[in-house]
Amino acid sequence: MKSQFKGKIVLLIITLTISGSLHLSGQKNKEEEYLGKAELYKAKKNLLEYLSDTAVARKYGLISDAIWNYAELGMQEFKSSALLIKTLEEEGFSVEKNVAGMPTCFVATWGSGRPVIGILGEFDALPMISQKPLSPIQAPLVEGAPGHGCGHNMMGTAGVAAITALKKSMEQNNISGTVKFFGSPAEETIISRPYMVRAGVFKDVDAVIDNHASSEFATSYGINGTALFSVVFSFRGKTAHAAGAPWDGKSALDGVELMNIASNYLREHLFYTQRLHYVVTEGGEAPNVVPDRASVWYYIRNTDERLEEMFARVLDCAKGAALASGTVLDTVTVLTATHQRHSNKALAEVIQKNIELIGMPEWTEQENQFAKALQKELGQKENGYAVKPKGLSKPSTIQVGGGSSDVGEVTLIAPTATINFPGGVPGAIGHHWSSVASNYGSAAWKGLNAGAKAIAASALDLLTKPKLLEEIRKEFEEYSKDHPYKSFLPEGAQPPVNLNRELMEKYRDAMMKLEIPGN
Ligand SMILES: [Zn+2]
Numbered sequence: 442m443k444s445q446f447k448g449k450i451v452l453l454i455i456t457l458t459i460s461g462s463l464h465l466s467g468q469k470n471k472e473e474e475y476l477g478k479a480e481l482y483k484a485k486k487n488l489l490e491y492l493s494d495t496a497v498a499r500k501y502g503l504i505s506d507a508i509w510n511y512a513e514l515g516m517q518e519f520k521s522s523a524l525l526i527k528t529l530e531e532e533g534f535s536v537e538k539n540v541a542g543m544p545t546c547f548v549a550t551w552g553s554g555r556p557v558i559g560i561l562g563e564f565d566a567l568p569m570i571s572q573k574p575l576s577p578i579q580a581p582l583v584e585g586a587p588g589h590g591c592g593h594n595m596m597g598t599a600g601v602a603a604i605t606a607l608k609k610s611m612e613q614n615n616i617s618g619t620v621k622f623f624g625s626p627a628e629e630t631i632i633s634r635p636y637m638v639r640a641g642v643f644k645d646v647d648a649v650i651d652n653h654a655s656s657e658f659a660t661s662y663g664i665n666g667t668a669l670f671s672v673v674f675s676f677r678g679k680t681a682h683a684a685g686a687p688w689d690g691k692s693a694l695d696g697v698e699l700m701n702i703a704s705n706y707l708r709e710h711l712f713y714t715q716r717l718h719y720v721v722t723e724g725g726e727a728p729n730v731v732p733d734r735a736s737v738w739y740y741i742r743n744t745d746e747r748l749e750e751m752f753a754r755v756l757d758c759a760k761g762a763a764l765a766s767g768t769v770l771d772t773v774t775v776l777t778a779t780h781q782r783h784s785n786k787a788l789a790e791v792i793q794k795n796i797e798l799i800g801m802p803e804w805t806e807q808e809n810q811f812a813k814a815l816q817k818e819l820g821q822k823e824n825g826y827a828v829k830p831k832g833l834s835k836p837s838t839i840q841v842g843g844g845s846s847d848v849g850e851v852t853l854i855a856p857t858a859t860i861n862f863p864g865g866v867p868g869a870i871g872h873h874w875s876s877v878a879s880n881y882g883s884a885a886w887k888g889l890n891a892g893a894k895a896i897a898a899s900a901l902d903l904l905t906k907p908k909l910l911e912e913i914r915k916e917f918e919e920y921s922k923d924h925p926y927k928s929f930l931p932e933g934a935q936p937p938v939n940l941n942r943e944l945m946e947k948y949r950d951a952m953m954k955l956e957i958p959g960n
Contacts, residue, residue: 508597512566526549528601549624571584635930650860661858678768715742749929792858863892
């Protein structure tokens with residue numbers, strides 16, 4: 442791993458020396474700039490050097506691979522969160538566990554006083570996409586088991602690596618302030634952040650840096666993705682002999698099916714920013730017994746402004762279906778509800794500068810061979826890993842829907858922006874075996890290492906440049922006037938801590954028995 446970092450450090454030291462001497466003569470207003478330029482460069486150099494150390498890069502690479510191997514679904518990330526917590530505690534962070542009523546949610550803190558800079562980190566996997574690491578053809582490790590098809594194994598790890606580097610540099614350079622790592626479970630089901638926000642976890646945070654695995658090294662600002670309600674509708678009917686006396690029964694499954702028909706007709710008349718999809722989670726156990734219980738789990742997505750109205754209309758579909766089937770709409774359980782992302786432009790600009798400072802990792806021939814083989818299998822352009830960072834992405838002028846992230850919730854509480862870091866194969870499909878295959882091993886290690894550097898370097902800028910943080914806060918406060926935060930969670934909503942429990946238990950033993958190469 443060492444060689445690819447070496448060149449960068451040498452270059453950085455030269456840059457630091459030149460920049461340091463250029464600015465030392467000026468030594469301008471220390472009250473405004475808290476750390477002089479030369480001291481800031483030294484502090485940044487310290488944290489980048491720490492992360493460039495071969496043993497450190499390997500340590501976090503192995504943590505990422507271990508979490509990849511655990512592949513724990515949302516709310517069941519017991520081993521993954523324990524590994525990250527242990528790593529943080531060993532580095533001297535104090536860690537609050539079981540945060541906001543979620544056993545795998547935690548907050549690690551170091552330092553004291555203002556500013557308070559937060560770093561987000563995720564670690565949950567996705568169902569059904571188990572795949573052998575670095576295999577360019579589909580080959581499940583355990584048929585039907587979960588897999589890390591969104592790179593969250595690298596993301597929590599990158600955040601922990603970053604905050605550790607940051608703490609060391611703050612100690613070495615007497616930098617004051619507080620840094621917090623927010624261990625955020627169940628992002629794939631968009632669960633933890635609305636509850637973390639409701640519990641006041643982010644209330645004293647001045648700015649937040651989020652991260653996501655990608656094939657690119659990039660950041661963006663503005664409104665992105667969709668707001669979401671995740672809701673389970675359960676119908677109650679009456680059992681009967683399905684052939685002998687069907688007239689005595691009331692099928693709860695009829696309630697579910699009629700609701701789905703109604704909402705599919707509704708779809709045509711919703712504004713084009715909507716997304717609506719469902720899975721039937723309970724629908725009877727045998728055809729010869731009229732089912733008295735049936736449930737359907739919906740994702741209802743739209744812009745922040747249109748979301749609640751859309752939910753009300755889908756709820757009417759459920760009510761109408763109960764009436765038509767003679768069943769009862771027994772429970773409507775909101776598992777979670779979140780906003781669109783509103784990323785801060787001034788913060789994204791800070792991140793972009795650091796991305797450019799750090800640059801893309803250098804990929805080996807062997808890594809590119811794997812990437813090209815995977816691209817070939819997927820019918821994509823066979824060009825290997827990305828070679829240079831992207832420029833700062835502007836928000837799209839038209840909202841066209843798309844996915845959701847509960848990071849959206851945080852963006853309305855504190856100025857937030859996301860670092861997308863490389864390591865994934867361009868053309869690999871998200872939430873698919875091809876991404877599981879590539880989120881492991883040396884390229885993933887390098888990608889998360891680059892991500893950790895960008896997070897740590899950007900956080901350092903926020904800690905040491907009060908004027909810059911003030912500018913970021915000002916943009917946020919102005920924006921908040923037009924976009925005041927109001928939780929979409931209904932009163933009494935609770936995090937669904939048992940979500941995925943049975944599914945995870947089904948596969949856990951088989952997954953743990955595997956010998957994964959490279960570990
Ligand atoms: Zn993701």
